[in-house]
Amino acid sequence: YFSYALSKSTLWTATQMMAQALGPRVRVNAIGPGPTLKNARQEDSDFAAQVDGLILKRGPELPEFGATIRYLWEARSVTGQMIALDGGQHLAWQTPDVTGMTE
Template structure:
């Protein structure tokens, strides 16, 4: 298994609990904190992770900001914040990860994007743009880092309620995807682990979303805004 450097910013208590759970089950996990909107902190994160657990062989860019905005009322601070966390931070973390990656360790990067990269809508305007940019970066990074490092992405659908949803609204959203349910968090992790170990796969994005990206009914018909 992996020795894990668990990154957190606002969710430090949950990250510490996860590290403790991993340790109790015989694994190794250390907490590494950083605000991904602060570039100075981002530039220290890979070095901190290496100091905590040793050379890294897998980078999972999972953190993200998911804020509501719309074209016509865009605010530059919202736009800049989401691009800083959802695009800039993953790119510079990938750069630092690549610099420390050791030959022969089959290093790889997995970016967590969103099924919206396959099913564009104008909702969550800045978020959608930033995740699509990260999805494009998955391909261009795979090109730039081949053959030494593989780069892929996972595009989740409705996995956990957003801060704007109650349990009923989330259940309604998940029930409307083609398979009738969204993925469990463990299924996202399974996809990440598959891509981490699939040595002939690079530059691809796997949707793990209950088929949400192929759903053809629009929000005006479903009544679901997320």
Template sequence: SSVEAGQVANVIRDKGRRAAVVQGNLAQAEVPERLIREAAEALGPVTVLINNASLFEPDEVGDITQASWTAHQDTNLRAPIMLSQAFARALPAGTHGNIINIIDQRVWKLNPRFFSYTMSKTGLWTATRTLAQALAPRIRVNAIGPGPALPSVRMDQAEFDKQARLTLLGRGTSPGEISGAAKFILSQPALTGQMIALDGGQHLVWQTPDIVEVTE
């Protein structure tokens, strides 16, 4: 929300840094370019773009609606691509930039739940790699794929804790660890087209019925 964004900006300012809040509906075609422009006007050239805004609503193949499909694709796939386009256009000549897409470990471990969401995130994972090809060498494009990080609005703390315990490492991740991964990506000039899965090994969990219920 704008209130929460303002609170974060105030925390940054209290630390002696500059911050500005820009806001828009990413489902609207003209918004990405405006957001990049307003951020640049407030703070100077934008050299890092982190695409974090996301829609995460449940559906399965039997109950997909046009509205759900379109909303997920617009927010989770089209908007990051259009923001990346606007970012690349606005980046001053001779300046190097970075784009980091926040995706989801499930793009490496598919399941049929949250169908529209998963399709949009797998699309963004493909876009991460193709944008890395298209925007090199001036702009690096990478991704972070969190596992359990924060409970969703449909999940209580006990359910979240159980999900985290079932990962290989018995834990999820935290917002601080995600920001740490972003800092690492920014510090590595040879890194592009990659995703770091901060998921406690969730995408590698192997004790599924097709394995544990057979002997070879």
């Protein structure tokens, strides 16, 4: 979970700082993805356990990324936001880490 939390908090902070620096001419938003595809070091069972640890018991599917990008593109009054497209992973501190290990 440490690597997940570190990467998401960095993305969130960078998004906010860039939105402040580049507005009003440029809007800056981000998508914080959860487990979408297993990494090269994960077994299928490890990835399945990671997804099972999510609040929604499912990670995002590729069409959801397109829909989220479209929303952010069309919502002209939205800037400095990160949408956590992660099945609730950002709320569940006990989910397995991105390496598939819980320790």
